Amino acid sequence: MLHIKDLTAEVDGKPILKGINLTVNAGEIHAVMGPNGSGKSTLASILAGRDGYEITGGSVMYQGKDLLDMPAEDRARDGVFLAFQYPVEIPGVSNIYLLKAAVNARRRHSGMQELDAMDFLSLVKEKVRFMEMDEKMLYRAVNEGFSGGEKKRNEILQMIMLEPTLALLDETDSGLDIDALKVVSKGVNSLRSPERAMILVTHYQRLLDYITPDYVHVLSAGRIIKSGGPELALELERQGYAWLTGDQKDAPSKGVAQ
Amino acid sequence: MSDAASRFYADEFERVENLLPGAGNIQLDDQRKKALEDFLAQGLPTTRQENWKYTSLAALEKKPLPLIQEQDQAEPSLAEILEVAVLPQAEHRLVFVDGRFAPALSKHALAVGVRAGALSSRVADRPDEGLPLSSPYPSALVSLGLALSEDGLDLTIPSGVSIQSPILVMFVSASAGHSVFPASAIHLAEGARVTLIEQHVALHNEAAFAQVLTRVTLDQDADFTHVKLQVEGERTIHLADTEVDVAARAQYHSVVLALGASIGREDLRINLNASGAHADLDGAYLPRKRMHLDHHTTVRHVSPNCTSRQSYRGILDEAGRGVFNGRVVVEKDAQHTDAQQSNANLLLSDNAEIDTKPQLEIFADDVKCSHGATVGQLDPAELFYLRSRGIDEAAARALVTFAFAARVLSSLESQEALYAGLRKALFTHLPGGAVLEDLSL
Numbered sequence: 001m002l003h004i005k006d007l008t009a010e011v012d013g014k015p016i017l018k019g020i021n022l023t024v025n026a027g028e029i030h031a032v033m034g035p036n037g038s039g040k041s042t043l044a045s046i047l048a049g050r051d052g053y054e055i056t057g058g059s060v061m062y063q064g065k066d067l068l069d070m071p072a073e074d075r076a077r078d079g080v081f082l083a084f085q086y087p088v089e090i091p092g093v094s095n096i097y098l099l100k101a102a103v104n105a106r107r108r109h110s111g112m113q114e115l116d117a118m119d120f121l122s123l124v125k126e127k128v129r130f131m132e133m134d135e136k137m138l139y140r141a142v143n144e145g146f147s148g149g150e151k152k153r154n155e156i157l158q159m160i161m162l163e164p165t166l167a168l169l170d171e172t173d174s175g176l177d178i179d180a181l182k183v184v185s186k187g188v189n190s191l192r193s194p195e196r197a198m199i200l201v202t203h204y205q206r207l208l209d210y211i212t213p214d215y216v217h218v219l220s221a222g223r224i225i226k227s228g229g230p231e232l233a234l235e236l237e238r239q240g241y242a243w244l245t246g247d248q249k250d251a252p253s254k255g256v257a258q
Numbered sequence: 259m260s261d262a263a264s265r266f267y268a269d270e271f272e273r274v275e276n277l278l279p280g281a282g283n284i285q286l287d288d289q290r291k292k293a294l295e296d297f298l299a300q301g302l303p304t305t306r307q308e309n310w311k312y313t314s315l316a317a318l319e320k321k322p323l324p325l326i327q328e329q330d331q332a333e334p335s336l337a338e339i340l341e342v343a344v345l346p347q348a349e350h351r352l353v354f355v356d357g358r359f360a361p362a363l364s365k366h367a368l369a370v371g372v373r374a375g376a377l378s379s380r381v382a383d384r385p386d387e388g389l390p391l392s393s394p395y396p397s398a399l400v401s402l403g404l405a406l407s408e409d410g411l412d413l414t415i416p417s418g419v420s421i422q423s424p425i426l427v428m429f430v431s432a433s434a435g436h437s438v439f440p441a442s443a444i445h446l447a448e449g450a451r452v453t454l455i456e457q458h459v460a461l462h463n464e465a466a467f468a469q470v471l472t473r474v475t476l477d478q479d480a481d482f483t484h485v486k487l488q489v490e491g492e493r494t495i496h497l498a499d500t501e502v503d504v505a506a507r508a509q510y511h512s513v514v515l516a517l518g519a520s521i522g523r524e525d526l527r528i529n530l531n532a533s534g535a536h537a538d539l540d541g542a543y544l545p546r547k548r549m550h551l552d553h554h555t556t557v558r559h560v561s562p563n564c565t566s567r568q569s570y571r572g573i574l575d576e577a578g579r580g581v582f583n584g585r586v587v588v589e590k591d592a593q594h595t596d597a598q599q600s601n602a603n604l605l606l607s608d609n610a611e612i613d614t615k616p617q618l619e620i621f622a623d624d625v626k627c628s629h630g631a632t633v634g635q636l637d638p639a640e641l642f643y644l645r646s647r648g649i650d651e652a653a654a655r656a657l658v659t660f661a662f663a664a665r666v667l668s669s670l671e672s673q674e675a676l677y678a679g680l681r682k683a684l685f686t687h688l689p690g691g692a693v694l695e696d697l698s699l
Contacts, residue, residue: 049646071651073645076647076648092661105647
């Protein structure tokens with residue numbers, strides 16, 4: 001489904017990705033882990049089409065198409081979804097309006113009929129209940145005044161409404177308490193299917209206690225330096241990143257070690 | 259007085275003075291003559307005056323336009339009027355065409371005791387009362403309007419009467435190439451309540467000039483929502499002067515949308531005259547092409563314990579230019595004043611310009627006053643967030659822009675039909691607004 005080959009990218013002339021190779025097949029969940037500044041959020045952003053990155057080499061093929069050639073909105077309509085690390089507040093645009101516009105943009109693009117107001121409303125209410133959210137949030141402005149946890153739930157709500165083919169979750173676990181983490185994980189797990197793939201970008205093993213990945217990759221200084229199964233994440237949790245990067249600052253801190 | 263425009267309007271006055279409503283009544287004639295003299299003594303404002311520093315009336319000076327003659331008056335059909343009406347379904351509709359009341363296009367079913375009609379009738383019937391429009395702060399333009407006004411809205415709501423359905427007043431410019439001077443007097447007696455929509459619209463895109471005068475008196479506990487929608491033609495110069503006196507515990511809510519005209523200027527003065535009076539002012543201006551839209555507000559806190567809140571928003575595109583000057587005066591007796599003011603602007607083009615100036619003049623010592631102005635561009639993070647959800651770039655831009663402007667309408671949300679009509683007016687005048695219609699906002 002997704003083939004990343006020798007991908008290099010820079011920001012303001014500073015190389016961030018230095019040759020990423022990664023293949024993700026339908027049905028798989030990949031965790032991309034790494035210390036701060038390793039480039040893992042950059043990778044997610046580039047895949048979703050955020051501006052401000054200079055792609056200096058390599059290629060990304062998604063379902064046989066050159067992903068890097070597509071504007072962000074086309075990627076979304078083709079099933080790529082990014083759950084933001086820092087969801088954006090959009091004053092004046094209600095959640096329900098954004099959800100409806102997004103769902104219908106995707107449906108139109110896939111040649112499906114748009115949902116009418118009634119069908120849409122019953123669907124969205126069902127999903128809101130599933131995410132253990134308050135229906136009233138639908139009528140509030142997008143993310144405005146939401147707590148960190150509410151914003152992350154809202155990202156997952158959008159994701160389960162849009163049913164993406166390739167979901168990118170950027171540090172979705174950061175800033176979540178244990179209850180919110182469980183709900184968010186429930187949302188993510190509900191989307192697991194043989195047709196769908198996910199990339200979880202995360203610093204900590206914590207999320208992976210709830211969502212078991214098929215593969216774990218360690219990103220450091222813009223390269224994948226090690227790949228393995230779920231046991232690799234546990235190893236990282238025990239030993240910190242220093243074990244792989246050789247950098248003392250990547251050793252586990254007291255707060256992280258369980 | 260030597261400038262050409264002054265001479266021109268002096269001649270116009272001579273031509274029409276005997277045709278004005280109530281002409282022949284000595285007092286009334288005198289009031290008009292004095293007003294004209296006052297105008298002639300001052301002349302049209304120029305950019306040398308601080309209040310007009312950013313807004314030039316040179317175009318008006320160079321080419322003043324005559325008042326319309328009876329035989330030239332166009333007669334638009336009801337269908338034409340309803341097509342441009344912001345609230346075509348309004349139960350109460352009063353239409354003025356080229357400055358004159360058009361009874362055939364108007365209708366209302368207001369309670370007994372409510373007076374809603376043409377000011378010209380009232381003045382003709384009771385000329386001894388004079389024009390109920392004088393101001394303690396007469397500017398040249400106010401005086402000009404006073405001298406030349408033929409008609410306008412006469413609205414009086416008796417004590418305790420609450421009108422549920424909003425009243426739509428339309429000032430329609432049907433004939434190009436003329437000046438109109440609509441002048442309106444609005445009085446809400448004790449505890450009265452109403453929503454008025456004042457729409458200024460042109461059926462043409464040729465040159466025209468409107469000098470609009472509005473006087474509002476709110477007795478104690480009255481509650482007046484005053485929506486002004488300026489959707490004049492591309493070559494209209496629209497200058498408006500509104501003065502509002504607010505008595506104890508009365509509330510004045512103003513929502514002004516300046517969406518049309520080549521030059522638009524709104525002077526809005528609110529006097530909070532007695533304890534507990536409140537004013538809420540929301541406004542949006544959307545200059546594009548070479549439009550110039552100017553808002554000058556003055557909120558005068560005369561008495562203690564009054565509150566005011568102002569929020570004006572500008573969206574400036576192409577070579578559009580905006581001016582916001584918000585003045586809050588807290589007089590020495592006005593202790594415990596709470597006054598807030600904000601002005602936010604979105605610049606969508608390198609050629610657009612905004613001059614914004616908040617002005618606080620505080621003479622009391624126990625007050626809470628705040629003001630702030632911002633100028634910014636569309637936030638790329640917001641745009642990317644929307645695009646990452648499948649909304650294309652043009653729609654994302656339009657949506658963020660619209661959301662920015664539409665916040666000035668939030669106080670009207672409960673009045674569904676009006677709210678929908680104003681949102682539509684807003685997005686049809688926004689850059690890329692057509693896209694939003696597709697998204698069935």
